[in-house]
Amino acid sequence: MTPQAVQVSPTGIAGLDAILRGGLPTGRSTLVVGGPGAGKTVLAMQFLVNGAACYGEMGVMVSFEESERAMRTNFGTLDWPFAEVLGTKLLILDGRLPPDTVEAGTFDLAGLIAVLDALVKTRGVKRVALDGIDMLFDYSRHETVSRREVRRLLNWLTDANVTALVTVKAAEGRLGVQSYLEFAEFAADGVMHLANRLSDQFLIRGLHVVKMRGASFVSGEHPFVIAETGLEFAYTDQTKAAMHVTSERLSSGVERLDRMLHGGYREGTVTLISGPPGTSKTTLAGCFVSAGCARGLSALFIGFDEPVEQVFLDLRSVGVQLERYRDAGLLASASLNAGAAGADEHYLTIERLVELHQPRLLVIDPMSAFVKAGGRRIADIVSERLVNLVKARGITTLFTAVADSDLGELESSASRVSTIADNWIHVSFAARRGERNRMLTVVKARGTGHSNQMRELILSDDGLDLKDVYYALGEVLLGTARVEKEQQEANDARLRESQNKRALAEVDEHCRALEAQLERTRFELAGVIDERRRIALQASEVERSLGADQAAILASRGEDPDPGVTANGAPSRFPA
Amino acid sequence: MIRRPERDREATIVKLVLFVAGESPNSVTALANLRHAMELGGSERFELEVVDVFERSDRALEEHVLVTPTLMRVEPPSIRRLVGDLSATIELYAFLRPGPPA
Numbered sequence: 260m261t262p263q264a265v266q267v268s269p270t271g272i273a274g275l276d277a278i279l280r281g282g283l284p285t286g287r288s289t290l291v292v293g294g295p296g297a298g299k300t301v302l303a304m305q306f307l308v309n310g311a312a313c314y315g316e317m318g319v320m321v322s323f324e325e326s327e328r329a330m331r332t333n334f335g336t337l338d339w340p341f342a343e344v345l346g347t348k349l350l351i352l353d354g355r356l357p358p359d360t361v362e363a364g365t366f367d368l369a370g371l372i373a374v375l376d377a378l379v380k381t382r383g384v385k386r387v388a389l390d391g392i393d394m395l396f397d398y399s400r401h402e403t404v405s406r407r408e409v410r411r412l413l414n415w416l417t418d419a420n421v422t423a424l425v426t427v428k429a430a431e432g433r434l435g436v437q438s439y440l441e442f443a444e445f446a447a448d449g450v451m452h453l454a455n456r457l458s459d460q461f462l463i464r465g466l467h468v469v470k471m472r473g474a475s476f477v478s479g480e481h482p483f484v485i486a487e488t489g490l491e492f493a494y495t496d497q498t499k500a501a502m503h504v505t506s507e508r509l510s511s512g513v514e515r516l517d518r519m520l521h522g523g524y525r526e527g528t529v530t531l532i533s534g535p536p537g538t539s540k541t542t543l544a545g546c547f548v549s550a551g552c553a554r555g556l557s558a559l560f561i562g563f564d565e566p567v568e569q570v571f572l573d574l575r576s577v578g579v580q581l582e583r584y585r586d587a588g589l590l591a592s593a594s595l596n597a598g599a600a601g602a603d604e605h606y607l608t609i610e611r612l613v614e615l616h617q618p619r620l621l622v623i624d625p626m627s628a629f630v631k632a633g634g635r636r637i638a639d640i641v642s643e644r645l646v647n648l649v650k651a652r653g654i655t656t657l658f659t660a661v662a663d664s665d666l667g668e669l670e671s672s673a674s675r676v677s678t679i680a681d682n683w684i685h686v687s688f689a690a691r692r693g694e695r696n697r698m699l700t701v702v703k704a705r706g707t708g709h710s711n712q713m714r715e716l717i718l719s720d721d722g723l724d725l726k727d728v729y730y731a732l733g734e735v736l737l738g739t740a741r742v743e744k745e746q747q748e749a750n751d752a753r754l755r756e757s758q759n760k761r762a763l764a765e766v767d768e769h770c771r772a773l774e775a776q777l778e779r780t781r782f783e784l785a786g787v788i789d790e791r792r793r794i795a796l797q798a799s800e801v802e803r804s805l806g807a808d809q810a811a812i813l814a815s816r817g818e819d820p821d822p823g824v825t826a827n828g829a830p831s832r833f834p835a
Numbered sequence: 836m837i838r839r840p841e842r843d844r845e846a847t848i849v850k851l852v853l854f855v856a857g858e859s860p861n862s863v864t865a866l867a868n869l870r871h872a873m874e875l876g877g878s879e880r881f882e883l884e885v886v887d888v889f890e891r892s893d894r895a896l897e898e899h900v901l902v903t904p905t906l907m908r909v910e911p912p913s914i915r916r917l918v919g920d921l922s923a924t925i926e927l928y929a930f931l932r933p934g935p936p937a
Contacts, residue, residue: 352896354901356901356902356918357899357914357916359914359915360916360917360918361915361916361918361930362917362926363917363919363920363923363930364861364864364865364868364920364923365861365922366902366918366919366920367856367903368901369856369857369888369889369902369903370854370900370901370903370905371901371902373889373892373895374892374895374896374901376889376892377892
């Protein structure tokens with residue numbers, strides 16, 4: 260990683276961190292200037308509570324204006340983990356002088372500094388908020404004393420290397436501080452102004468970053484509200500471009516999956532692939548990258564907790580070869596260590612990598628690993644910002660997330676993504692008959708008619724393929740069971756086919772035989788008829804000649820004709 | 836200097852705690868001013884504990900001592916405390932004067 264000029268400590272206030280490009284400069288002091296009720300104290304407290312709850316950084320609030328009890332009451336009712344961290348990861352020091360204090364000469368804040376110093380050294384305090392340092396000027400009749408002590412405190416903050424928010428009341432009628440505190444604006448590394456004014460019957464609150472030494476920020480006034488969870492900024496890092504979702508489809512790299520998704524992932528969408536370890540999530544991601552690069556699209560592959568080299572090697576064993584695209588300059592890759600930095604820092608790293616490579620395709624594998632550093636809240640925030648980032652740039656993105664076997668047990672860190680992602684594909688193991696088979700289902704695919712069917716995911720040397728699964732007796736058949744079922748079905752089909760063929764052939768044969776027989780019979784019939792005609796003809800001729808002869812004989816003898824012979828001479832069974 | 840009877844002295848012993856910040860000018864001045872005042876009032880009547888906040892930040896936190904020097908009266912107890920280098924002698928003498936808890 261290239262060293263950054265200034266490290267930042269996220270405030271955990273999503274919009275504000277975007278405005279501050281990550282957070283407040285670590286180890287530096289930032290002055291928050293605002294009128295009464297502008298939200299200075301809430302901001303300071305939120306910075307500490309989030310630091311404690313989300314980033315595990317212990318914080319101390321030194322209140323120069325309100326009592327510790329008042330602070331507990333004011334902040335205990337808000338919807339944030341204030342009570343959980345108070346006393347363990349968050350301490351409140353009442354910085355006011357006890358009411359019965361009598362000033363008897365010049366004094367200094369050595370006591371406070373000693374206490375803070377001890378807390379930093381022995382309890383590892385990382386964040387400090389000084390709320391209302393202008394009140395220090397009420398301590399003493401001597402302005403020079405107060406000024407010296409404020410300066411001493413600011414110096415100590417720098418020396419102690421704590422990230423500090425120092426709130427100051429704004430001078431009436433102007434944005435800046437009282438003239439006697441102007442030096443503090445120069446001394447602090449950062450200055451933010453909070454404004455609240457009535458506009459059209461509405462209270463408009465706005466934050467303005469005046470300076471932030473060595474760090475960049477988004478200038479201008481950023482509106483915010485004070486809600487149950489503290490300050491909420493409307494700002495999200497989407498200004499760069501509108502959404503780029505098009506109707507164009509990018510292949511998932513798996514033909515059957517493309518068919519399930521009606522052509523592949525829509526361009527510019529975010530897809531979450533969840534599943535327990537070993538369910539080929541990375542391979543699915545690899546297929547997607549490979550298909551994209553094959554089309555000439557640039558891709559960025561960010562791997563967490565496993566060197567990308569190793570990932571590519573593993574992918575090669577299942578027929579997905581990404582090295583050639585990397586060699587061709589189409590594919591950039593980075594390996595990051597999830598535990599080495601907070602989720603927010605990782606987000607910034609990813610943002611920088613995206614800026615650098617300008618990819619059309621992005622894979623983060625697994626994204627669940629890095630967003631979980633810091634708890635649920637920050638995971639949600641970072642997930643959303645990541646989705647915003649890629650969507651603003653129209654990058655077709657694929658996140659993988661480690662999940663337990665069932666959908667409901669998706670790691671909480673990725674649950675937000677499952678909501679905001681356009682597509683969600685879940686891969687799970689199904690244990691049946693002593694086998695563990697992978698099963699893929701498209702949980703959702705926005706703007707796409709998609710198959711609701713489960714598919715079995717087959718991993719081989721040639722890559723990934725999806726197979727239909729069978730339902731039998733209410734159970735999905737996978738693996739061997741599926742193969743058996745498939746074979747059985749094929750056999751059955753063959754059998755049925757041959758049986759049918761045979762039956763048809765038999766009938767056809769029979770038909771042909773009958774027809775031939777019929778033909779023969781007709782021929783025979785014709786012959787017989789012919790014969791009959793011939794006989795009849797002969798008979799009549801014989802009769803005629805015989806008759807003539809007999810008549811002559813009878814006439815000569817005077818005898819009767821023979822009764823067995825008809826008059827025309829034809830046999831009796833052939834009627835004339 | 837007026838010597839009081841022994842029993843009065845026993846009854847009116849004044850216990851003080853002075854929180855200082857090492858050898859800082861305010862602290863050094865405060866200690867000198869206090870010692871001087873105790874001598875004037877009769878050293879034997881006072882018990883003084885000096886606490887350096889840099890060494891005993893726990894005590895400072897416990898007693899809520901954020902500014903130095905801070906002078907507290909433990910006996911007879913008083914919720915009042917003096918802050919500063921104790922150059923304001925009127926306030927200091929009033930504070931040291933034994934009496935009912937203020």
